[in-house]
Amino acid sequence: MGSAPQVHIAGPEEDGVRVVCKASGWFPKPQVQWRALSGEKFLTFSETHAQNAEGVFSAEAALVVKHSSSENVTCSLLNPILRQEKAMGFFSPEDFFPRTSPWMSAFMVILTLLIFLLFGTACYTKTEQTAKFQEMKEWEKLHREKEEDQ
Numbered sequence: 836m837g838s839a840p841q842v843h844i845a846g847p848e849e850d851g852v853r854v855v856c857k858a859s860g861w862f863p864k865p866q867v868q869w870r871a872l873s874g875e876k877f878l879t880f881s882e883t884h885a886q887n888a889e890g891v892f893s894a895e896a897a898l899v900v901k902h903s904s905s906e907n908v909t910c911s912l913l914n915p916i917l918r919q920e921k922a923m924g925f926f927s928p929e930d931f932f933p934r935t936s937p938w939m940s941a942f943m944v945i946l947t948l949l950i951f952l953l954f955g956t957a958c959y960t961k962t963e964q965t966a967k968f969q970e971m972k973e974w975e976k977l978h979r980e981k982e983e984d985q
Contacts, residue, residue, distance in 0.1 A: 837861030837891065840910045840923040851901035854925055856910030859893035865912040867896040872907035 837860030845853040856867070864884050869877040880898040887893070900908055911922035 836914055836917070836919055836921065837865065837893075837912070839921045840912055842910050842923045842925040845897065848899050849901075851899045853897055853899050854908060854910075855895065855897045856923065857893070857895045858912050858921070859891070861892045861894065861912065861914065862890060863914070863916060864892045865894055866915055867894055868911050868913065869896065869898045870909045870911065872909075877908070 838858050840856045840858040842854060842856045845855045847853070856869070858865070864886075867882050869880050871877065877898055880896055882894065882896040884895075885893050894912060896910060898908065898910075907924065907926050909922050909924045911920050913920045
């Protein structure tokens with residue numbers, strides 16, 4: 836059995852917080868798991884193992900905890916032969932999670948509406964120009980026919 840896992844925040848990432856779990860002195864190579872408070876396992880995380888000259892392993896696993904997933908996570912290392920486990924829980928208060936400003940949301944909605952309005956105006960203008968062009972062609976055709984008749 837190696838050391839107990841050490842869990843720390845590495846920093847903000849994507850729409851969550853990157854949490855890193857480190858442990859050393861394990862033999863054989865430990866199995867690393869991240870779990871939510873409910874016991875549900877997180878399947879997506881990065882994991883690296885290194886073996887020193889004495890043959891013991893160190894492990895590092897990183898997980899991006901999203902605000903919507905869970906604020907309480909546990910990193911556990913399991914010795915696959917002895918079936919013994921060491922775990923460390925981590926609680927991250929809401930202050931650690933990046934927030935979207937309400938102004939940014941309002942800005943995005945207004946920007947989207949303006950883009951649709953601009954697109955609609957462009958389509959309407961194009962339709963009007965096409966109709967005027969057709970009308971002008973008709974008028975020229977009638978004018979030519981009138982001149983030919985005279």
